[in-house]
Amino acid sequence: MDETSIIGDPRITLFGRLVEAYASLRQQLDDEMQQEVGLPLLWYGVLLHIGRSPEGVRPMSELTEATAFTSGGVTRLVDRMEAAGYVERRPCPTDRRVQYVGLTETGREILERGSEVHIRGIQEHMLDRLGPGEVEELDRLLYKLAH
Amino acid sequence: MDETSIIGDPRITLFGRLVEAYASLRQQLDDEMQQEVGLPLLWYGVLLHIGRSPEGVRPMSELTEATAFTSGGVTRLVDRMEAAGYVERRPCPTDRRVQYVGLTETGREILERGSEVHIRGIQEHMLDRLGPGEVEELDRLLYKLAH
DNA sequence: CGAAAGTACTTGACGTGTCAACTATTGACT
DNA sequence: AGTCAATAGTTGACACGTCAAGTACTTTCG
Numbered sequence: 152m153d154e155t156s157i158i159g160d161p162r163i164t165l166f167g168r169l170v171e172a173y174a175s176l177r178q179q180l181d182d183e184m185q186q187e188v189g190l191p192l193l194w195y196g197v198l199l200h201i202g203r204s205p206e207g208v209r210p211m212s213e214l215t216e217a218t219a220f221t222s223g224g225v226t227r228l229v230d231r232m233e234a235a236g237y238v239e240r241r242p243c244p245t246d247r248r249v250q251y252v253g254l255t256e257t258g259r260e261i262l263e264r265g266s267e268v269h270i271r272g273i274q275e276h277m278l279d280r281l282g283p284g285e286v287e288e289l290d291r292l293l294y295k296l297a298h
Numbered sequence: 299m300d301e302t303s304i305i306g307d308p309r310i311t312l313f314g315r316l317v318e319a320y321a322s323l324r325q326q327l328d329d330e331m332q333q334e335v336g337l338p339l340l341w342y343g344v345l346l347h348i349g350r351s352p353e354g355v356r357p358m359s360e361l362t363e364a365t366a367f368t369s370g371g372v373t374r375l376v377d378r379m380e381a382a383g384y385v386e387r388r389p390c391p392t393d394r395r396v397q398y399v400g401l402t403e404t405g406r407e408i409l410e411r412g413s414e415v416h417i418r419g420i421q422e423h424m425l426d427r428l429g430p431g432e433v434e435e436l437d438r439l440l441y442k443l444a445h
Numbered sequence: 446c447g448a449a450a451g452t453a454c455t456t457g458a459c460g461t462g463t464c465a466a467c468t469a470t471t472g473a474c475t
Numbered sequence: 476a477g478t479c480a481a482t483a484g485t486t487g488a489c490a491c492g493t494c495a496a497g498t499a500c501t502t503t504c505g
Contacts, residue, residue: 156410156413157414158346163346163413163417165436168437168444169320170320170324171444173320175443176313202303202305203305219321263304266303266307266310267304270304273310273312273313280442280443281439289436290312290315292428292432292436293319294319295427295428296322296424297318297322297323
């Protein structure tokens with residue numbers, strides 16, 4: 152509406168691109184996960200985070216970091232995932248304030264199935280669209296932005 | 299926990315990087331916008347979208363695209379922004395089903411102030427962290443992923 | 446023209462996250 | 476040891492988005 156206004160500044164679009172790419176990929180990967188495994192991508196991320204930890208267990212506090220939720224949000228998320236039978240709370244032997252969260256047998260199974268779908272999605276929607284060397288380049292650039 | 303499991307696949311991390319970069323930047327830009335202008339980044343995005351359209355007005359339906367919300371979500375979002383005095387609904391002369399959304403005077407002012415903050419944030423958290431040519435490269439790669 | 450299908454938006458019921466206050470436990474300092 | 480600040484997690488009240496049904500208007504087509 153006003154060509155001389157600051158709102159036309161082209162710098163704004165770089166962040167816009169990041170938002171677009173993120174939103175579009177997230178949408179597709181989430182849809183596929185829901186469709187084929189019946190699991191929200193968020194839940195898959197939590198299962199993966201726990202499943203990848205060497206002790207097979209993570210304290211609630213660390214899930215707040217991983218999810219970027221508040222502690223209250225994680226309490227409720229774990230409540231639901233526990234009710235669904237994917238995870239379980241376990242007491243921490245050295246600090247009774249801490250709640251560990253570990254995978255149930257069902258949780259492990261669905262994490263395995265989810266991972267197949269997730270990897271296929273990433274292959275299809277990300278890796279296959281980039282040329283040789285571009286994957287490493289993108290990874291490097293995104294790393295610089297996040298740290 | 300199990301080195302032979304599919305969950306260790308390194309391909310998973312590329313999407314993880316995108317999530318990290320997006321979450322980290324979004325957080326910082328949103329904090330700054332809230333702090334300095336008292337505006338959620340989401341609202342800023344809507345004001346910008348409307349402010350950049352040549353007619354100075356956008357139909358609700360287009361805001362659903364821009365925000366990736368459902369139509370009901372946009373109705374409520376615009377309700378709140380209208381109550382805050384930043385936008386106003388205007389009837390569409392050619393189709394009485396359509397609601398146009400336009401900026402109020404206050405909305406224009408805050409969009410202007412928000413843009414200064416937003417551009418400064420992008421400069422600081424994105425452009426300044428990348429080397430020469432890397433901005434164009436990142437933009438190109440993100441574009442490929444989103445389309 | 447008039448009925449039926451389509452489109453734009455709104456609304457009620459509900460799911461899921463935040464915020465701030467609270468409980469329980471631990472660590473630090475005298 | 477004994478108090479007091481810090482930390483981990485939960486909870487009630489609330490904010491904000493989705494989903495599906497509803498209203499109003501428009502377009503299509505026999």
